[in-house]
Amino acid sequence: MTELVHHAGDLPPAAAVVMTMGALHEGHASLIRAARARAGDGPVTVTVFVNPLQFGPNEDLDRYPRTLAADVELAAQAGADLVFAPGVEEVYPGGQPQVRISAGPMGERFEGATRPGHFDGMLTVVAKLLHLTRPAAAVFGQKDAQQLALIRRMATDLNFPVDIVAAPTVRDADGLALSSRNRYLSPAERTSALALSRALSAGRDAAEKGPAAVAHAARTVMDAAAAAEPPVVLDYCALIDPADFTETAPGHTGPAVLAVAAKVGSTRLIDNIPLEFGAAS
Secondary structure (H helix, E strand, O other): OOEEEOOHHHOOOOOEEEEEOOOOOHHHHHHHHHHHHHHOOOOEEEEEOOOHHHOOOOOOOOOOOOOHHHHHHHHHHHOOOEEEOOOHHHHOOOOOOOOOOOOOHHHHOOHHHHOOOHHHHHHHHHHHHHHHHOOOEEEEEOOOHHHHHHHHHHHHHOOOOOEEEEEOOOEOOOOOEOOHHHHHOOHHHHHHHOHHHHHHHHHHHOHHHOHHHHHHHHHHHHHHHOOOOOOEEEEEEEEEEOOOOEEOOOOOOEEEEEEEEEEEOOEEEEEEEEEEEOOOO
């Protein structure tokens, strides 16, 4: 039986941890299964905490879905031993922390440009939860590519004794990446939102022609989606170097992330795929 824990003093060190904001779905379950495989017989901890530090003043903190009973059930079915669901006063006992982790320039681009301060808040809570759960490994999804890159950078730069493990994005049958915010979409909005995964597929299909062709193919799909009903309002569509989250140079070789962010109705969605470019012959 999976144990529900609210206080850090009751937590044993985790062999692997999966950090979530709740409203768990199959994408989270895949992370928990990856953590279970990584941990072997060791304890797998899932954290459920809606972190106020990473929400902007006009974002959806108040309406973000909170489904703890269902989350515990899903976590148990996926193989978790513990669900750590602290209150805000447990994570931030002195109120809003005066000392925070800075994401630096890498956290000011793309998602960080649209959501100022978001990555500082995210890294601050991830650092605190790593201290509280004391894991050997932490599993994060590739869907949040910039988040993953920043957590890896933090663990390296600040010498966190933890392995950061990436798990693939999980998609519905229609291609839409699973997200807790998908439940906000009306049926018509969901149909429009499929442009994000179509753009990524178009970019991947153009990969043999090089980085510039990938970016052009993806942007062509997103430009067309602006005329959909309801429209897809593009934030960015870019081919990115995951080392520093800048746009790739024309002759880029090695790993890259094709990433897209857009709003459909009042819901903001992100998606990406990893790509690899070989050296020119």
